[in-house]
Amino acid sequence: MPEHTDTAPTHPGDRLRDLRLRRGLTQERLAERAGLSLGVVKKLEAGGTARLDTYHALARALGVRTSTLFDSSGPHATTRSDDDNLNLMPLRQAIAPPITFSGRMAADPDGAEPDLPALQSAAREVGAAYHRDRYDEVAELLPGLVHAAHAAVNHFSSGPLQTTSLRVRSDVLQMAGRYLTQVRAYDLAHIALRDAIADAVQVDDLGAVAAAVYQQGWLLMRQGRLDEAERVSIATAEAIEPRISRATRLSLGAWGKLLVHASAAAARNNRPREAREILRLGRTAGAALGGGQALAESSWGRFDWRTVAFQGIENQLVADRPDRVLRLSERLPVPNERAGKLFMRRHMLDVAQANAMMRRPSEATDILWSLMDDTPEWLRHQRMAEDTFHSTLASGKRRRLTARQRDLAEFFGAG
Numbered sequence: 211m212p213e214h215t216d217t218a219p220t221h222p223g224d225r226l227r228d229l230r231l232r233r234g235l236t237q238e239r240l241a242e243r244a245g246l247s248l249g250v251v252k253k254l255e256a257g258g259t260a261r262l263d264t265y266h267a268l269a270r271a272l273g274v275r276t277s278t279l280f281d282s283s284g285p286h287a288t289t290r291s292d293d294d295n296l297n298l299m300p301l302r303q304a305i306a307p308p309i310t311f312s313g314r315m316a317a318d319p320d321g322a323e324p325d326l327p328a329l330q331s332a333a334r335e336v337g338a339a340y341h342r343d344r345y346d347e348v349a350e351l352l353p354g355l356v357h358a359a360h361a362a363v364n365h366f367s368s369g370p371l372q373t374t375s376l377r378v379r380s381d382v383l384q385m386a387g388r389y390l391t392q393v394r395a396y397d398l399a400h401i402a403l404r405d406a407i408a409d410a411v412q413v414d415d416l417g418a419v420a421a422a423v424y425q426q427g428w429l430l431m432r433q434g435r436l437d438e439a440e441r442v443s444i445a446t447a448e449a450i451e452p453r454i455s456r457a458t459r460l461s462l463g464a465w466g467k468l469l470v471h472a473s474a475a476a477a478r479n480n481r482p483r484e485a486r487e488i489l490r491l492g493r494t495a496g497a498a499l500g501g502g503q504a505l506a507e508s509s510w511g512r513f514d515w516r517t518v519a520f521q522g523i524e525n526q527l528v529a530d531r532p533d534r535v536l537r538l539s540e541r542l543p544v545p546n547e548r549a550g551k552l553f554m555r556r557h558m559l560d561v562a563q564a565n566a567m568m569r570r571p572s573e574a575t576d577i578l579w580s581l582m583d584d585t586p587e588w589l590r591h592q593r594m595a596e597d598t599f600h601s602t603l604a605s606g607k608r609r610r611l612t613a614r615q616r617d618l619a620e621f622f623g624a625g
Contacts, residue, residue, distance in 0.1 A: 243271035304356035337508030380409035421509030443472035463504025463513035466495030532564035
């Protein structure tokens with residue numbers, strides 16, 4: 211008689227099948243509960259992979275955390291290309307340089323004293339370029355900026371100038387981590403953000419720590435590491451929690467942003483009650499700002515009451531309640547200025563997806579086309595946008611594409 215073992219399934223498809231059978235569900239019934247096609251369930255159980263929102267829908271249907279389903283099998287399971295290594299070579303050399311037998315990076319052959327004010331000015335310019343979606347400019351300037359930041363830290367070994375150089379390097383590495391997360395170079399982004407946090411901790415700059423941990427939370431959610439994203443965001447929020455009566459706008463913004471990220475991670479991890487509780491704290495930060503906002507352009511961006519409202523609406527979308535998304539979004543004022551529109555573009559992508567889920571393809575198409583017109587470089591890196599567009603095509607009754615659909619098809623490479 212074969213020996214029984216309690217070894218847990220190591221592949222997400224195995225885990226999915228194991229959980230489904232424990233609950234007495236057929237593949238058809240699980241697909242129905244999750245709002246997915248039978249083919250998706252069959253593909254996953256056969257060893258395929260899917261997007262995070264698909265895993266979330268299945269976890270919600272099974273009553274488990276989303277992270278329960280994630281793959282822990284070795285990287286050899288999938289053949290990968292070296293293209294990303296070549297395309298990111300300058301940044302890879304700057305962020306993950308080789309070290310010598312001493313455990314330190316090789317010294318910069320140029321022994322000139324670094325110009326810290328010029329380095330700080332260059333860092334601000336790169337931060338502004340990122341927030342204006344000028345990603346080509348960011349990719350061109352970041353490698354040299356990271357090298358210069360390393361050189362400054364190596365040159366100034368003590369005193370106030372070392373503190374300043376560490377702060378600058380933390381800011382520069384954080385910007386690199388943000389850009390690399392956007393272009394999905396996750397492992398390299400993790401190195402940059404880990405080192406950014408270490409520099410900020412070394413100079414006891416809690417604001418910089420909070421900003422870098424915020425970016426790390428975004429990275430962890432992109433990787434599906436939802437438990438960790440929630441934990442690090444909550445732990446850091448607790449460490450920097452300000453006294454409301456004397457808090458600055460920046461401290462309120464950093465605290466609120468971390469709480470918003472923690473809520474997002476909990477919602478995606480099929481923990482809706484915890485997501486709501488965390489967001490209540492975030493509302494405290496938003497309320498303390500009144501009608502004003504906190505702005506940290508080179509790190510976590512903007513925060514005000516709308517940031518919390520947007521996250522609450524996004525959590526409804528994650529919970530598969532598109533009707534609530536549309537009702538709640540109708541209550542929000544629509545800004546006229548470009549800065550306000552950019553601030554809410556992620557929210558508008560949620561509204562577009564909700565319209566697609568409600569089989570309102572024209573409304574979803576109009577939103578996507580507007581986002582493409584206003585901020586094409588940002589939209590190009592949002593897989594959710596492309597998925598939403600394909601959903602509108604699948605649910606539409608027209609046989610011929612409209613002018614806007616043709617524009618979007620060409621933009622997403624589906625033409």
